[in-house]
């Protein structure tokens with residue numbers, strides 16, 4: 034069947050106009066006794082009801098409702114399928130592909146909007162744009178109570194992505210507790226924050242698994258549905274005024290999915306604005322939505338009350354094949370260009386594939402035209418005539434601006450430090466790392482067993498080994514830090530939870546114990562086994578130099594990882610770098626040609642080696658350079674070429690590197 038002619042619909046012009054005539058903040062139909070609780074927004078003061086009434090449920094009412102409007106959103110991406118590549122083939126510019134085309138809508142507090150559409154229709158792109166996290170060029174406007182996406186809106190917005198970004202080694206309780214400590218405002222006590230966590234756990238039915246680890250990858254943990262609920266719980270904790278979710282029910286059984294959607298509806302009824310994308314909802318789920326927006330290849334074909342969808346499509350000539358059809362299935366078929374007639378599979382078999390595609394395209398075009406004709410004009414009018422009634426008084430608004438962060442720097446630092454230590458305790462103290470370091474130290478101790486100054490070449494070789502091994506090892510460990518943390522960092526930073534500085538310092542400080550304990554064990558074993566100078570002072574100074582070198586090498590690794598954000602690329606680059614440092618370090622080649630001799634000055638291993646040799650031998654020290662002959666250690670070719678002088682310069686050079694690489698890593702993270 035070809036699509037019916039674009040009809041003037043008899044469908045009411047404003048599908049949802051009669052739903053929310055009054056200002057949302059004045060509507061008390063959302064307030065059920067169990068839901069009325071003060072909001073815990075960061076800018077909330079303590080004028081609200083008593084502490085006792087906060088405790089019943091996190092599905093309490095939001096005091097800062099948000100009207101979300103989006104007008105004529107259009108988003109395009111550079112197509113990957115342009116002819117030829119940049120280096121080979123033609124230089125034709127790649128065509129842009131429209132992912133969203135003129136999508137408009139309005140969602141008010143108390144409403145649950147579901148975005149439906151076939152796979153690839155642009156649902157994720159739209160919800161990401163509404164959450165203010167879409168990279169690239171988006172045209173059109175999105176406003177939150179008439180304002181653009183500000184950091185204040187950011188903190189009142191919860192965004193649950195399709196893929197759950199959670200730490201796999203933390204338990205459910207730990208995950209939610211750390212989130213609460215970071216995201217809930219400093220005005221709340223720790224006890225109150227923990228009570229919030231307990232409420233979320235019970236509201237989301239996570240009590241049974243609250244002490245199980247999240248898992249992921251090769252680690253067995255909680256189920257996919259439970260993981261999704263933890264992600265939703267993280268957002269619920271902060272009582273967001275606007276909650277956006279990308280396919281929160283995908284991969285879940287129908288009961289769990291219904292439970293999640295029911296929770297979303299309860300959250301909406303508490304005065305929040307809730308928008309979710311959803312794949313193939315059952316009719317039970319569909320009935321829970323207030324509004325739906327149906328997308329077909331980035332274009333809307335329906336936007337309005339969920340209950341009137343059948344009526345609308347009937348009014349423009351599209352009827353379902355039977356009277357007992359799930360409205361979601363029906364609209365998804367339509368969005369794919371499949372009507373009740375084309376759905377007859379026997380007919381599909383007889384038609385040619387091209388005919389079928391043409392027919393589907395023409396159905397889609399007809400639906401888009403009908404939308405533009407019948408639904409878009411009243412929607413546009415509704416969008417332009419709805420104004421938020423901002424009841425936030427000036428004092429609170431000012432406070433919201435000054436309180437950019439929910440918690441203090443110190444609080445952020447200490448929670449992030451504890452969380453990081455907990456998450457990485459398995460890897461930091463992994464038997465494998467300890468075994469590796471212990472075996473290398475024992476092996477090198479045996480190889481250099483009680484070396485003597487008479488065998489100066491061997492002793493100097495041991496010192497060079499110290500500088501190279503403790504350059505490579507921390508550098509390679511540090512490379513993976515930020516590429517691995519990237520998804521979490523992006524997620525948490527885009528929610529405005531903490532400052533980058535508190536995260537960065539917590540992360541680097543958290544790595545220190547293990548980074549410093551292992552070289553300490555190594556030096557202690559190898560120094561004494563290797564027969565280096567039996568002086569406690571020299572030993573301590575050697576240890577300090579190695580630890581200093583470790584910190585610099587760690588900084589280089591962090592910077593490479595943060596700049597490239599790709600562990601593989603960073604590992605390749607650092608292998609080359611360490612090879613250069615190895616060669617330019619001053620041990621293998623003592624007469625480097627002048628034009629390339631500068632290389633050693635950028636090598637931290639060179640300074641470390643120089644310092645190690647400098648503290649090991651004194652100017653008056655001699656060694657046996659032939660039978661009965663004694664030569665000054667400082668005249669030994671390998672040492673003389675190091676030009677050991679005032680060692681403060683070497684210490685200073687390492688200090689500059691220590692600072693420089695860490696600042697570079699920080700700056701690279703800022704551009705994430």
Ligand SMILES: Nc1ncnc2c1ncn2[C@@H]1O[C@H](COP(=O)(O)OP(=O)(O)OP(=O)(O)O)[C@@H](O)[C@H]1O
Nearest residue numbers: 110132150151152153154155156157158159310312
């Ligand atoms: N950054 C990008 N690079 C390449 N293609 C993109 C990008 N972002 C979106 N797209 C394309 O845009 C289209 C819409 O993607 P989107 O993820 O929004 O669809 P969706 O409706 O959420 O799909 P699904 O239901 O399968 O998750 C897809 O064809 C996708 O391949």
